[in-house]
Amino acid sequence: MTDTANPDEGIQAVHGGQEFLDHALDVLDDVFYVLGPDGELLQWNDRAAEVTGYSEDEIAEMNAVDFLADDELALEAMEETLRTGEGVVESDLLTADGRRIPYEFTGARLTDERGETVGIAGIGRDISRRKEYEHQLTALHEFADELTQVDSAEEVYRRTIEASEDILEFDLSLISIEEDRVLDPVATSSGITPEGVIEMSVDEGIGGKTYRTGQTFVIDDLPAHPDSKPQGPYGSLISVPIGDYGNFQAVSGVTGAFAESDRKLAELLITHTENALARLSRETQLERQAEQLEKFAKVASHDLRNPLNVAQGRIELAQEGSDTEHLAAADRAVDRSLCLVEDLLTLAREGKQVKTLESVDLAGVARRCWKNVATDDGVLVVESERTVRADPGRLKQLLENLMRNAVEHGGSSVTVTIGDLQDGFYVADTGPGIPEADRENVFEPGYSTTSGGTGFGLNIVREISDAHEWEVRIRDADGGGARFEFTNVEAGY
Known part of the structure; x- marks a missing residue:
């Protein structure tokens, strides 16, 4: 404390300092509060009354828990702060007129000069925008799941515009798709008629620049922008590229309408749109x-x-x-x-596709396949008790091809063994085996080491394995011969 010759001047200095501190707290956007050990309100700033709608006198008679929607959560947070020295809690703030506002409250323990706990000082912050942003992120991820079921580009465009209105709450949006160096509007918000939007060259306007550069542009003052060619009384714009397809744009009648969070959400929305269009293109x-x-x-x-x-x-x-x-x-x-x-x-007809996955008894299928293969004196040994998830017809084809391959190379008296692995199964034979240098080549179409082979039998085996998302590799069988191992095989029920 500074000494002063005039006691009155010292009192005025202290008083003035308190007024300054009170004023500093009152201009905060956040709620400031001081609580007693039992949660009674000892001090608060003007923002507390403004947000809650209660008068100063009413607040003076209230406890902290009266303002929070979750009484139990509020008590736990105060107890933790008094015990540990600090605490954070999220809860809806209840106002005098019944509204609920998402808030985050942070507090720190107050002690006197003797170190005794006398209360809690803290800040309450409105997190409505953050909660809304989290809700929008969740909704956009759900939107991405929905797009996986869409079967046309036109429907993707329509749903994207709907999401821009319902999730991002953009007033007016449109999608333009490039064709012959022209951006043609293909979908618009209900407030924009397609006839009211003209197509533009990819070499002009902000839309063209977005498409050419692959960058997002947020324009706060649209009429003043040098590249602007607004087709209406619009004040601001956000323009997002849709890969090589075109662009998405949202406009507002006021300037500075789009925040950084709007840009991030719009880019996430269009990422989902672009992925859906790419999927349809592949299909x-x-x-x-x-x-x-x-x-x-x-x-x-x-x-x-x-x-x-x-x-x-x-x-x-x-x-x-x-x-x-x-x-x-x-x-x-x-x-x-x-x-x-x-x-x-x-x-040609099957390729890397499976029609249906069922629980299949591997031993039973193997025995049926053996009857379809001309083996003369050959022997089938089944040591598997496994049930696998597979397309029954394609699994049968895989096993028959391996059995024929064993006969081709090992002779009609070959022995074929079907056994279990930790996450799959194997097919082994007593033939001459496959040299390690040739093990990858044997799966290539047309590759054969016998004059009568077509060179496609093992290629079909790998195609069927890939279709099931299995891993296949070749090893030496016990006692010689080749052993085809299939792993990452889902067990049946």
Whole structure:
């Protein structure tokens, strides 16, 4: 404390200092308060009365818990602050007219000169905007999930505009998509008619700049901006690129309408939109490829397989009268061609897709597959008790291809073993095995080490494995031979 010759001047100095402190607290946007040990209000700033709507006299008669929606939470927070020295709690602030305002209260323990606890001093801060932002983030993530079910670009555009209105609360929004260097409006808010928006070149306006640069622009004073070409009485704008597709824009009739949080939310919204458009683009491309493959399958099935069947029949007739070496070779060639057609048809029609996943008894499927493979003196050993989640038809195809591969390389007396792994199963044989240097190559289409093989059997095995999201690798089997291991296999029920 500063000494002064005049006692009255000292009193005035202290009094003036208190007035200054009170004034400083009153101009805060936050609520300032001092509580007694039992939660009674000892001091507060003007903001407390302004926010709550209670008079000074009414506040003087109230306890801190009277202002919070959750009495128990308020008491726990005060007890923690008195015990630990500080505390934070979020709760709705109750006003005199029944409103509930999200608030965050922070407090610190007050002690006297002897170190005895005398109360709590704290700040209450309105967190309505933060809570709204969190709510909007949650809603946008739900919006992203909804877009996964949308099957057209037009519906993606429409739902994006709806989300900009309902979630982001933008007044007026539009989406423009680039075509032939022109940004064409394809979706607008209900307050904008498509006829009222003109298409613009990608070389002009803020929309064009957004598309060209891939950057977001927030314009606080639209009429004064040098690149602005507003198509209405708009004061501010936010413009977000939609990848290579176009852009999204939102406008307001007043200047400075968009905050930094609006920019972040708009960019998140459009990220979901862009992902949905990319998904639809991929699906369209896959559909075209599927159509092309189906055309190929029809050609292979009718125009190629039928003449081969005729040729095979004629060779059989010719062999009845003259069983020459040339006819035998021709018969093997036709037979291999028919097998090749079947494998190509399988790849074209099935590819890396599975239709349905079911709980399948691996041992039962393996035994049925063995009956479909010409093995003569071969032996099947089933050591699996596993049930797996798989497409039954494609699992059958995988096992049969591995069994045929074992016969091709190990002879008709080969032994094939089906066993369990920690997260999958294996198929092993007693054939010559596969050298480590060739183990990746054997899965390539057309790769074969036998004259009669098509080179597609193991490629189909990997396609089926990939379709189930399994991992496949080749190892040496116990005692020699090849062992195909499939892991990351989901267990059945």
